[in-house]
Amino acid sequence: MSADLSDLYQDVILDHNRRPRNRGRILSANRSAHGDNPSCGDQCDVFLRLDGDRIAEISFEGTGCAISQASASLMTTQLKGKSQAEAEKLYGEFHEIVTTGKPPEDMSDLGAFAGVHAFPARIKCATLSWHAALNALRGDPAPATTESHRD
Amino acid sequence: MASSPWDNIRDEFPILDQKVNGHPLVYLDNAATTQKPRAVIGTLDRFYAKDNSNVHRGLHALSMRATDDYEGARQRVATFINAAAPEEIILTRGTTESINLVASSWGGANLAKGDVILLTEMEHHSNLVPWQLAAKRTGATLRFVPVTGDEGLLDLGALDRLLTPEVKVFAFTHVSNTLGTINPAAELCDRARKVGAITVVDAAQSAGHMPLDVRAMGCDFLAFSGHKMASVTGIGALFGRRALLDAMPPWQGGGGMISSVDLFESRWKPSPERFEAGTPNFGDAVALGASCDFLDSLGRDRIQIHDGDLARTAYDRLSQLPGIRLIGPRGERGGLVSFAFANVHAHDVVTFADEDGIALRGGHHCNQPLMKILGLTSTVRASFYVYNEEREIDALVASMRRTLRFFGTEA
Secondary structure: OOHHHHHHOOHHHHHHHHOOOOEOOOOOOOEEEEEEEOOOOEEEEEEEEEEOOEEEEEEEEEEOOHHHHHHHHHHHHHHOOOEHHHHHHHHHHHHHHHHHOOOOOOOOHHHHHHHHHHOHHHHHHHHHHHHHHHHHHHOOOOOEEOOOOOO | OOOOOOOOHHHHOHHHOOEEOOEEOEEOEOOOOOOOOHHHHHHHHHHHHHHOOOOOOOOOHHHHHHHHHHHHHHHHHHHHOOOOOHHHEEEEOOHHHHHHHHHHHHHHHHOOOOOEEEEEOOOOHHHOHHHHHHHHHHOOEEEEEOEOHHHOOEOHHHHHHHOOOOEEEEEEEOEOOOOOOEOOHHHHHHHHHHOOOEEEEEOOOOOOOOOOOHHHHOOOEEEEEHHHOOOOOOOEEEEEOHHHHHOOOOOOOOOOOEEEEOOOOEEEOOOOHHHOOOOOOHHHHHHHHHHHHHHHHHOHHHHHHHHHHHHHHHHHHHOOOOOEEEEOOOOOOOOEEEEEEOOOOHHHHHHHHHHOOEEOEEEOOOOHHHHHHHOOOOEEEEEOOOOOOHHHHHHHHHHHHHHHHHOOOOO
């Protein structure tokens, strides 16, 4: 297997794809948002229970490739307990990782997505669930779509 | 023994001679677009090197030559599908524009509230969305012939119930781009005619793969694209029966389509000019004529056997893989196979295949409603053409096994 491909399908990603965390609908959610990627048909719903400014619970449902499913799963583990401002900041770092391939030194498991940058068509797969989560946090009623903004 | 154009067919397609990710290219994305033979590339080159000039109304030598080339291509397309006259061939950008032309012009003039547009559940978005737009504009409603599950056939038993006198048009695909199903076009046209409905056939996946005879089929309109039949992008055709075309209003206005113009109104030329406003795509039309010649030199009956045999072989070989779900008919089928794995998404499969130099397509294939009906979000599609060989199916199956092993499925 090429270096690019093994960088893309890191063990962390394969693990989250195989055993997604926080998958399903939170019944007590007070925020949710839908995201889709029209060019490949991926769908993602993110459910949040906000406690004050903090994400008390977060989950996702959706279909898509290993990259999109693992990204959604890993995102839920990273966003729990975060405020909206912290979530936006974390997304900024994640976006930097998937577009440049350079994870910051103290980066968590999110660094596993550095390999995505070598596959530009897959960047949208990695960012879809994040867009849905941020929309839910912002209370934006419009569905997140990877076609209306730049990744 | 006389040499056959099949003997060295891969040499005719220069693009095939390359490595992708260190492996010989295995191009199995032909339902999206086919590769182009030297004959077509050379024709395009010759046209621009020798004859290029704007067509019609030109009084100089190059313009007359280019006009002859363009009208010769129209004649060639007419012969290719056995149309009664070249005036029945409108040259368009491709299947999508052809269908939009019919839905807009014929639909606008002939559909009204209470009328029904009959489609099928297996239509490509290009034979669905134009009719949704026509329905919105005219007040007509849509109705669909169901698909019989994974086997992917049209439920012909439901046709009697669906083909009522309110149906004014029945538009259906000849060969499904996702299922590979070959629909019984002549029978469907015949049954539509009995209730007075006109028929529109999407031949995007059949025109380059099998003999086509619009008079034997009995269709009223038939649409196809050059780039899916060894020609170039940006050119295609609409066949329409003369009487229908002559009764249709223009759908775009501009130069070339008028007989006279006053400040407040104009009069139209007959078909085909009426439907070809503006400078037509004459250069690519000449390439379309060349691809008709090329395909007929191979024999479209033989192409159909070649592509169908590869698809059936691929279906049988792939069906042995664990967790695979193949959709579309098991027996007679067009030159493609479409499948999904239980635990590996189509886009991961396609990324891994690319690593092996294999070009596949994964996704909804512009068939979102069909995908929903089948309970799928995407499939992997391998589609074949004249230059594909059985060894490429070996490469495909080996790549699938490798991908399944990587994702933890024993294969």
